Amino acid sequence: MDLKAYLSERRDLVNRALAAYLPRVRGPAFRVVEAMHYSLFAGGKRLRPILCLAACEAVGADPTEALPVACALEMIHTYSLIHDDLPAMDDDDLRRGRPTCHKQFDEATAILAGDGLLTEAFRLLAEVAPRFAGREAVLLEIIELIGRAAGYQGMVGGQMLDLQAEGRHITLKELETIHRMKTGALLTAAVRSGALVGGADRHQLTSLTDFGEKFGLVFQITDDLLDVEGEAAEMGKTPGQDEKRRKATYPALLGAEAAREWARALMEQAIAGLADFGERAEPLRAIGRYLLVRRS
Amino acid sequence: MDLKAYLSERRDLVNRALAAYLPRVRGPAFRVVEAMHYSLFAGGKRLRPILCLAACEAVGADPTEALPVACALEMIHTYSLIHDDLPAMDDDDLRRGRPTCHKQFDEATAILAGDGLLTEAFRLLAEVAPRFAGREAVLLEIIELIGRAAGYQGMVGGQMLDLQAEGRHITLKELETIHRMKTGALLTAAVRSGALVGGADRHQLTSLTDFGEKFGLVFQITDDLLDVEGEAAEMGKTPGQDEKRRKATYPALLGAEAAREWARALMEQAIAGLADFGERAEPLRAIGRYLLVRRS
Numbered sequence: 001m002d003l004k005a006y007l008s009e010r011r012d013l014v015n016r017a018l019a020a021y022l023p024r025v026r027g028p029a030f031r032v033v034e035a036m037h038y039s040l041f042a043g044g045k046r047l048r049p050i051l052c053l054a055a056c057e058a059v060g061a062d063p064t065e066a067l068p069v070a071c072a073l074e075m076i077h078t079y080s081l082i083h084d085d086l087p088a089m090d091d092d093d094l095r096r097g098r099p100t101c102h103k104q105f106d107e108a109t110a111i112l113a114g115d116g117l118l119t120e121a122f123r124l125l126a127e128v129a130p131r132f133a134g135r136e137a138v139l140l141e142i143i144e145l146i147g148r149a150a151g152y153q154g155m156v157g158g159q160m161l162d163l164q165a166e167g168r169h170i171t172l173k174e175l176e177t178i179h180r181m182k183t184g185a186l187l188t189a190a191v192r193s194g195a196l197v198g199g200a201d202r203h204q205l206t207s208l209t210d211f212g213e214k215f216g217l218v219f220q221i222t223d224d225l226l227d228v229e230g231e232a233a234e235m236g237k238t239p240g241q242d243e244k245r246r247k248a249t250y251p252a253l254l255g256a257e258a259a260r261e262w263a264r265a266l267m268e269q270a271i272a273g274l275a276d277f278g279e280r281a282e283p284l285r286a287i288g289r290y291l292l293v294r295r296s
Numbered sequence: 297m298d299l300k301a302y303l304s305e306r307r308d309l310v311n312r313a314l315a316a317y318l319p320r321v322r323g324p325a326f327r328v329v330e331a332m333h334y335s336l337f338a339g340g341k342r343l344r345p346i347l348c349l350a351a352c353e354a355v356g357a358d359p360t361e362a363l364p365v366a367c368a369l370e371m372i373h374t375y376s377l378i379h380d381d382l383p384a385m386d387d388d389d390l391r392r393g394r395p396t397c398h399k400q401f402d403e404a405t406a407i408l409a410g411d412g413l414l415t416e417a418f419r420l421l422a423e424v425a426p427r428f429a430g431r432e433a434v435l436l437e438i439i440e441l442i443g444r445a446a447g448y449q450g451m452v453g454g455q456m457l458d459l460q461a462e463g464r465h466i467t468l469k470e471l472e473t474i475h476r477m478k479t480g481a482l483l484t485a486a487v488r489s490g491a492l493v494g495g496a497d498r499h500q501l502t503s504l505t506d507f508g509e510k511f512g513l514v515f516q517i518t519d520d521l522l523d524v525e526g527e528a529a530e531m532g533k534t535p536g537q538d539e540k541r542r543k544a545t546y547p548a549l550l551g552a553e554a555a556r557e558w559a560r561a562l563m564e565q566a567i568a569g570l571a572d573f574g575e576r577a578e579p580l581r582a583i584g585r586y587l588l589v590r591r592s
Contacts, residue, residue: 028473029453031460036448083411088403107384111407112456115379116448118411122418123443129436136432140425143439147419152332152412157325160408164327177324 003286007050014049015041017067018074021124035105035113036120040078042096045296048073048190051215051287055194058274058281059204066197068128069142072121073190076150079117080186082110084159090245122147142193149189158182167246175248176217183223184216191215191284207273211284214270218291221263224249226295228256260292267292299582303346310345311337313363314370317420331401331409332416336374338392341592344369344486347511347583351490354570354577355500362493364424365438368417369486372446375413376482378406380455386541418443438489445485454478463542471544472513479519480512487511487580503569507580510566514587517559520545522592524552563588 024037049070053063085092085100086107093103102110125143132139148154158181165178191212195205227242228251242249250259267288274281320333345366352362381388381396382403389399398406421439428435444450454477461474487508491501523538524547538545546555563584570577 029448029456032448032453032456083407108459111379112452116452118414119443119447123440123447126436126439126443129433136436137425140422140432143422144419147415151415151419152325152328156408156412157328160325160328163404
């Protein structure tokens, strides 16, 4: 399959849906909506929504059914970037080659824009209830799993651990916990929620969850490798940040070659676990392989 | 009715439920859970949860059915206090007589604790789906309305407007918009969601929503009056803050006596609108009357 064309088509689909779900209305609190837009349309890869649509497709359903869930995931991802970039957190001035939200607006507006995106994600999920008529329980299961993945048991907890680990020696096991919570949980939730929208049975759900978890780990390992080896122009951010901040990374703990080898082996296992899905899971496999060669 | 005993009993009920829903687990991200707890159990009045239970009661249902929704509302209210107190926002050091979350912990932890409470509120709402078996659509309607009340169309938008209005002359109409969004929307959502849990019909829902909206306005007028006339010891915060920050208030725009009179008239109308509910709405009426004489 032509992955590049597939990703570009899906990205457009997601972008159009996001623009429809979060219109740039000139209401009273226009400034915070502007800031939400600024960060939501900053040129992200839309990886989480695309994974969600691909998982829906893998179980034989129309991927567009998963669009609201996909958009909610991207809103949550974007909120987490805005808050992580704040001076009190990672204190980043650039994101995807543009000023971060608090640099473009101000800190208060950035905090509120993040809060607004997080809240809107859950509101949107509940709003599409009529599309789940007769199977509202599935939609509630999706809201619960996304909430768990995003909250203190997942992303929020992972960011807390990541901040606490800065400048401190941590073990490989601790590093895995941080990343499983901070980025793995939401990536896995993207795959799982797409599968649930598509009507996956429990066996399919288990297989796809397992794929999502391995995908999340490979994503983080390759992200760390990019920080060591990437080019600023291609990444839209400055490489070498992890070392500068004395953040533990997989290449630092294992060596770059061993980290790369591990990522390759994990992705092989993850793809092997999708054997039952046939052709329909080809996009998931292709996105998985792409992680290993990505340059941004 | 003995309002004091009623409020105390309901507060205990809510506190026990909150403690059960957010256990102090010693997981990996313990620090953020500690901060969530610190602010959630800082001695709040539990006004939103109590309103929610009372609205459920007013339509003839068992108020304990609304406990998960009541707890989610309190988590959202607490998150908003934590974020509003941040240095980039209102920069407050004291809240309910204790150091604010970012003073007790640090800014990053406070941002994450707020994010964690907001996320957990929605997760909790979805988690209790089995209690709504056969009427999951009602639960989704509740999640949607709370999301709308908390997000950029409600509380988040209201805080944005409030920050933009600081030190600037605003009209009475602008002040009403700010407060309708910043505090009114969530108070109204508390009443509405409780009524929905209790199985309110559309007519009852309209009456109770109208009560909630007037209640929200009276709450804000009396809050402003307290800031002018209150005693620090009773309020757990320093009075005179609004004037110091050059914030527009109802007493400043209307005069204290006219503001008090308006609040009284509004509450009379609000209570008159509950005539159809009989005895069961007595707690709602009593809480409404209490707003006019509260000292904290």
